[in-house]
Amino acid sequence: MTTTATAAPGAHLPEHLDFLWRSPEPEKAYDVVIVGGGGHGLATAHYLARNHGITNVAVLEKGWLAGGNMARNTTLIRSNYLWDESAGIYEHALKLWEGLEEDLGYPILFSQRGVLNLAHTEQDVRDSVRRVEANKLNGIDAEWLGPDEVAKVCPIVNVSSDIRYPVQGATYQPRAGIAKHDYVAWGFARRADEAGIDLIQHCEVTGFHVGGRDGDSVTTVRTTRGDIACGTLALCAAGHSSTLLDQLGIAAPLQSHPLQALVSELLEPVHPTIVMSNAVHVYVSQAHKGELVMGAGVDSYVGYGQRGAFHVIERQMAAAVELFPVFARAHLLRSWAGVVDVTPDASPIVGRTPYDNVFLNCGWGTGGFKATPGLGWAFADTVAHGRPHPLIAPFGLDRFVTGALVDEHGAAAVAH
Amino acid sequence: MQLILCPHCGPREETEFCYGGEAGVPYPDDPSVLDDEQWARFVFVRANPKGAFTERWSHAAGCRRWFTAVRDTRTHRFLDVESIGASQPPTTPRR
Numbered sequence: 001m002t003t004t005a006t007a008a009p010g011a012h013l014p015e016h017l018d019f020l021w022r023s024p025e026p027e028k029a030y031d032v033v034i035v036g037g038g039g040h041g042l043a044t045a046h047y048l049a050r051n052h053g054i055t056n057v058a059v060l061e062k063g064w065l066a067g068g069n070m071a072r073n074t075t076l077i078r079s080n081y082l083w084d085e086s087a088g089i090y091e092h093a094l095k096l097w098e099g100l101e102e103d104l105g106y107p108i109l110f111s112q113r114g115v116l117n118l119a120h121t122e123q124d125v126r127d128s129v130r131r132v133e134a135n136k137l138n139g140i141d142a143e144w145l146g147p148d149e150v151a152k153v154c155p156i157v158n159v160s161s162d163i164r165y166p167v168q169g170a171t172y173q174p175r176a177g178i179a180k181h182d183y184v185a186w187g188f189a190r191r192a193d194e195a196g197i198d199l200i201q202h203c204e205v206t207g208f209h210v211g212g213r214d215g216d217s218v219t220t221v222r223t224t225r226g227d228i229a230c231g232t233l234a235l236c237a238a239g240h241s242s243t244l245l246d247q248l249g250i251a252a253p254l255q256s257h258p259l260q261a262l263v264s265e266l267l268e269p270v271h272p273t274i275v276m277s278n279a280v281h282v283y284v285s286q287a288h289k290g291e292l293v294m295g296a297g298v299d300s301y302v303g304y305g306q307r308g309a310f311h312v313i314e315r316q317m318a319a320a321v322e323l324f325p326v327f328a329r330a331h332l333l334r335s336w337a338g339v340v341d342v343t344p345d346a347s348p349i350v351g352r353t354p355y356d357n358v359f360l361n362c363g364w365g366t367g368g369f370k371a372t373p374g375l376g377w378a379f380a381d382t383v384a385h386g387r388p389h390p391l392i393a394p395f396g397l398d399r400f401v402t403g404a405l406v407d408e409h410g411a412a413a414v415a416h
Numbered sequence: 417m418q419l420i421l422c423p424h425c426g427p428r429e430e431t432e433f434c435y436g437g438e439a440g441v442p443y444p445d446d447p448s449v450l451d452d453e454q455w456a457r458f459v460f461v462r463a464n465p466k467g468a469f470t471e472r473w474s475h476a477a478g479c480r481r482w483f484t485a486v487r488d489t490r491t492h493r494f495l496d497v498e499s500i501g502a503s504q505p506p507t508t509p510r511r
Contacts, residue, residue, distance in 0.1 A: 242464035253460035255437070256489075300435040304466045305492050310417050311431050344460050401456040 020186055021065075021193035026200050029229035030058045032383055033221050035205050035244060036236035037061025038070040039181075039369060040361055042188035042199075043376025044234060044383070049195035050103075051377070052384040057197040060223060062204035066185030069238050072306075072338035073369040074261050074295040076274055076285065078115045078176035079140050082131045085394035085406045086347065087138040092391055093374025094175060100373055106187030108179045109288055113273050115176035116145070116154060118323075120165035120279040128171045135173070143172050154273050156326050163322055165280050176274060178285050178293075181369065188376070200225065207247055208233075210355070217357040218248070233358045234383050239304065239339030241362035250353055252362070253400055254341045257298035258308040259366055260316075262335035266290035270326060280319035292330060294320055298340060298366065308337040340365050347406040350379060351388040351396035359383055360397065418492070422475045423483050423499040436472030438462040439484045466490055473497075 079090035135142035147159040209220035271286035296316035299308040342365040349363035378389035419427040486496040
C-alpha cells in the first residue's frame with residue numbers, strides 16, 4: 001500500500017485568521033464611548049480613527065458585533081431619495097460604498113446592479129418622475145423607464161397589463177446595489193481594531209452617571225462589565241435607542257417595530273437587479289450565493305421581539321408572486337425580523353442632545369444599512385468637532401419642535 | 417398569527433385588528449397655552465417601552481370598536497384587554 005504525497009485540497013491557501021479583532025477587557029475611561037456595535041457604531045469608530053486620529057475609543061455591544069439589524073437587513077444600497085437633505089447623506093454614503101473595499105482592505109462584495117422602483121398607478125408615475133428629476137438636480141443617477149424598458153433591465157418582472165396592479169414604469173438608479181452585510185461589519189471592525197479601538201462585546205449599558213456643572217454631561221456609562229468613564233458619548237443603538245434615551249430622560253419620537261425579511265432556497269441566477277414596489281409592497285434582490293432576498297414594510301405594532309406576524313409575510317409573498325410569476329415554485333427557507341426605530345417623518349434623528357457631550361444617532365427605521373459609511377463619516381466628524389456635520393445637521397431632534405421635518409414617507413422610493 | 421381577545425366579540429384573528437398606538441394620551445386642556453416644545457411632545461412623542469405597553473386597538477374587520485390592551489412588546493403577547501371606559505388600565509408612565 002502506498003500513500004500519495006499530494007497535499008490536501010486547499011492546503012496552499014493562507015490559514016484563516018483565528019480572530020479578526022481583539023476582545024479586550026474594558027478600560028476605566030475612554031475619550032469616546034460608542035454604544036452599539038452594529039454597522040453605524042463600527043463605521044463611526046472607523047472614521048473617528050481614519051479621519052480624525054481619535055483612537056482612544058470603545059464600542060460597547062450588548063450582544064455580539066453586528067448581530068442586530070446589521071445581521072438582519074436586506075442589504076439594499078441606493079440614494080434615490082426625494083428631498084435634498086436625504087439625497088445629501090445617502091449619496092455621500094453611496095460614493096463611500098464605491099470605494100469602501102479599498103478603504104477597508106476587505107472584500108464586501110459590493111455589486112452595483114441597479115434598482116428599479118416600480119410605479120403601478122398614475123399617481124405613482126407622477127411621484128416617480130418627480131423624484132427622478134429631483135435626483136438629477138442633486139447629481140444622482142436616475143432615469144424613468146417605461147414597461148418595455150423595465151422588462152429589458154429585469155426580464156422576469158411581469159409587465160403584462162392583465163395583473164391587478166400593472167407595471168406602468170419604473171425609476172432606475174444604475175449605481176444602486178447590494179453588499180455582503182457581515183463582511184461590511186467585519187471590515188469596519190477589523191480596521192477600527194487595527195487602529196487601537198476597543199470593541200467590547202457582551203457589554204450591556206445599564207445606566208448613566210450624569211455630572212458636569214449643571215448636570216449637563218454624562219461622565220460615566222454603567223455597564224454589565226463595570227463603569228466606564230467617557231469624554232464624549234455617541235449613541236448608535238438603533239431599535240433599542242429608546243431604552244437608553246429613557247434612562248437619560250430624553251424624549252424622542254421613536255417607535256420600535258419588527259421589520260421582517262426572508263430568503264428563498266439557493267436558485268440559479270435569475271434576477272439581475274433590485275426591484276422594489278411601493279404600491280404592492282415588496283422588494284427583491286438575489287444574493288451572491290443565489291437566495292432571493294425579500295422584505296416588506298414594518299409590522300404595525302410596537303415590538304422588540306425580533307419576529308413578526310405571518311400574515312405580513314403572506315401578503316408580501318402574494319405581491320412577489322404577482323410581480324415575478326417565476327417565483328411561484330420557490331421555497332421560503334428562512335424568515336426573521338429586526339427591530340427598527342421609526343420616526344414620524346421617516347427620517348433619522350442625528351445630532352445633539354440636551355447633554356453637552358452626548359450625541360445621538362437613531363431613527364433610521366428601515367433604511368439604516370445603506371447609510372452606514374455616510375453616517376459613520378458624518379457622525380464621527382460630529383463627535384470629533386462637537387457640532388453637527390452639515391450632512392446630518394437637518395436631522396436634529398429639534399426639527400420636531402421647529403417643524404422643519406424631512407418628510408420621506410412615501411416620497412422615498414418605498415413606504416415606511 | 418395570534419388571536420386577540422376583542423372585549424366585545426371574543427377571540428379573533430390578528431388580521432381583523434388595527435393598531436392605534438399608545439393609549440391614554442390626553443388632548444391638551446388648553447392647546448393655546450402650550451409652547452412649541454410642549455406641542456411637539458404632544459404631537460410626536462409616544463412611549464416606546466420594552467415591556468408592558470398600554471395601547472389602543474380597533475376591531476376594524478369586526479365590531480369596529482376601539483379598546484385598550486396591555487401587551488408585552490418583548491413577546492408581543494397580550495396581557496390584558498379592556499373596553500374603553502370599563503375601567504382604566506394603568507397607562508405607560510410618561511417620560
